[in-house]
Amino acid sequence: MKKLILYFSFLAVFGLSAQELNPVFEDTIFDGNRLNISSFNYYASNFTTNEFLDKFIFGGEITTGIKDRVSGHLGRNNSIGGEAEQKFEHFNGDLFPFKKDKYGLIISLSDNHLVSGNVSSDLFSALFYGNANSLNDTLDFGFSHILYQHYLKLGVGVYDKSTLSSLTVSYASGSRGFEGRLNNTWMNSTLDSISFMFQGAGYRTDSSKGYWGFQGSGIALDLNYNFQFDSRKGYNQLLNLKISNVGLMAWNGNTYHYAVDSLNSYSGFNVNDFINRGDAEAKVYNFNDTLGINSRQGKRLSALPIEFSIQKVPLKHSLQKLQYLAGFKTILTADYFPYFYGGLYYMPSPNFSASTRVSYGGFGGIQWGLNLNLWLKNKVYFSLGSFDLIGLASKKYGFGRSINFSANFNL
Amino acid sequence: MNRLKLISLLAFPILLFSCKKEPTSWDTDWSAPIAYGHLTINDMIPANYAETNGSGYLSLVIHESVFEFSLDTLIKLPDTTITVKTAIGIPSIEVTPSFSLPDNYDQAYELGEIELKRVIIESGLAEATIQSPWQGKTKITFTFPKVTNPTGLFERVYYLDAGTITSPTAVNDLIDMAFHDMDLTGIDGNLYNTLGVNVLIESNEEESSFLVTNTDSIAFSFKFQDLIPRYAKGYFGQYTFSDTTGVALVPLKHIVAGSIDLDSIDLTLTVKNGFNIIAQAKVSKLTGINTRTSNLVDLDFSEKGTTLNINPASGGLYDYVPSEYPLSLNNTNSNLLDFLENLSDSIIIGYQLKINPFGNTTAGSDEFFPDSKMELFLDGEFPLEFGANDLTITDTLTIDKFEAGTIAPRDALLFLDYQNGFPIAGDLKIYLLNGDNEVLDSVFASAPIQAGKYQMDTYATIPHTGSVQFSITPTAFDHLENTEKLILFVKFNSDDNAEVKISPETFFDFKLRTNLQIRISL
Incomplete structure (x- = not known):
């Protein structure tokens, strides 16, 4: 239980904030007031086992065995990433935007994190094994990437009471961010020298600021569209389309920008430069200068992580006890692969349902998920689930973790 | 309820980091x-x-001064104050605007046996203080007729307001004496250690006159402090220095075992005299000690223990040439190899040096030149041939x-x-x-x-x-x-x-x- 709390804590902080893929669509007509609280958290990787990440995050020795098991999964694309979103939404059916009573008003507040990374096999090898076993080889670090964004979103929007389709405009307050990307970067080691080609760029916000930071401002547009139709057998179906985070973030002038394009060869210190010289002649070796990293401070405009998803969502009030579900999602970062899933939804009673799903893509590989839904007197709705039960259960075979929770209160 | 959930979510990260019991x-x-x-x-x-x-093949060569001293401490001018009170020789006089009262003095330095005729100052100060009870404005001019500085004759003029016997007016002046060339033969030129000064007291009133009595004494003083010569001429006195002193050879203390075999070495020890002064030197002892082995080796050579007459330097103030007395040491005229192979980490040196051993035989023509010194200079060639x-x-x-x-x-x-x-x-x-x-x-x-x-x-x-x-x-x-x-x-x-x-x-x-x-x- 304690571990579960820790995992949840981690997910709440480091998981990446993306839009939750809806477990179930409840109402076709809604004109009251509702408060939604949701927590959507996951991280995933296609190469790092949970035992590795647990040690990395919570402390402990990463043994050679653990490193070897990770190395066995390294390939051309080694992704790691996640999202965490903690969100409050209030649907108000008593206010009529555009003076039309078919619309209601949404006010939302969310705390969002996104981490997206891609590590070349050779970079992992150099960082965790060193170069001793790679003499006379060229280690290619190119196209490794890391991105982190943390921001708050305060949104106001309009929703359609009959479909719950909505359009929200949000002010995004940037808390913290950094990004680094290596281009043509490699290292070649011999007994006598180490050659290092270092080409890349990146930025980071001021790391001395607190959790909320307030180091940038931006704007985001979120579209949520529900399309209902009947199947050939006459059953009502719903297709949900989401386009989220269409917007920009302007990080403030304290943001550090880095760029490097240098080729260095290190053969050790030449003692002739240091011996038999006066103090004024003594050479001072500056490693940072040698690497040739250029830095400056200034504002930076960066895109928010745009997310797109389309999914067939089960309906609570369907005449079918057993429904299928399917979907597709993508995040526009270089490290996220198209995410597909499919599964079944079963509702044995009017107040309880469960769904299971198999997914592939995103930051990880194949995952198996389970979700439970509970309604209390049509006033309160709870949902608890995970998109990666194997990850929750196993350190050795899991490649990430996921946990989602949401609660709706009809006021 | 909702606020509680939010607080709980925020608390999780804090719990997370506090739970990291050991580093990754x-x-x-x-x-x-x-x-x-x-x-x-x-x-x-x-x-x-x-x-x-x-x-x-290679030789290590050394051209270094191994021992030296200067005479500037001997002929340093002690701090001296010239204090004079001057008054008119009659009961009273009316001082008109055209009044002047000239006077002159020879002020002697007390330098013991040393008899200096000329000194050029390297550094030092003179503090002048003048007090006047005269009841009218006064002008006092001090002229040192045999002292020059880079701008010419050394002269100072002071203007004093009217004062009284109970409340005399006063002036203070601090003078940098560097590069002042002082002739110490007095006003008449036949003395030594003597500084001549002319004083001229005048009224500084434009129209009015005032009365001065023989009790209205003007007092002035020149306090010379920390005067260090860069050149001196005279008789510096007769001195004998002798000592037996130890010198630690720190680098050789790092040798803790083993031995070294040398083949041949040439050394020249040169006594250099940078003063125009007669001197005698004697090396009485030169013993090497290896404290690791407790072994002592005396360096023996023919001039050891004999008195060496050291000639004066030649030339003048700006072109002096030190005299040299070389002592050549090698493995044929000394036991230098044994001395060096002992790997001594300390050396005991006994020496004697006499200045003007025969008294004032040059009629006061000893000279100390800028930066001149008496030194023991080592020219050595150590062929790098050893086992x-x-x-x-x-x-x-x-x-x-x-x-x-x-x-x-x-x-x-x-x-x-x-x-x-x-x-x-x-x-x-x-x-x-x-x-x-x-x-x-x-x-x-x-x-x-x-x-x-x-x-x-x-x-x-x-x-x-x-x-x-x-x-x-x-x-x-x-x-x-x-x-x-x-x-x-x-x-x-x-x-x-x-x-x-x-x-x-x-x-x-x-x-x-x-x-x-x-x-x-x-």
């Missing part, structure tokens, strides 16, 4: 070059200390305590790949000591650095190519955190323990690389 760590193995170099004899000693001798037999040198280095941080070495193998062109082998050991000088650990080379093969006929050496390893264990790295000193032992042996000569082309090439296990802790 992993081990990595790195292979990296550390250093390289091509060392010749000129990289080990300054180039002007080594030269190729007539036989085509080393387990010659062991040690040195202690104080180091900052090592603290393992994010990156901590755990285990290391250092490889020294070398090409040794010196006909000398070396073996290195390093000991780690704590603050109480207790040995914590040690690092040894896997084998000595082998000597190159010496070619007796050409003095050339066929380089030896080899590699030695140093293993630094995790325990040694742990001990580094408590290490405050390193002791290095290097043992040298010449090729076949024979005498070898060092060629100018001799070199030592090396590359130092490591296989290092690093523990990274975050």
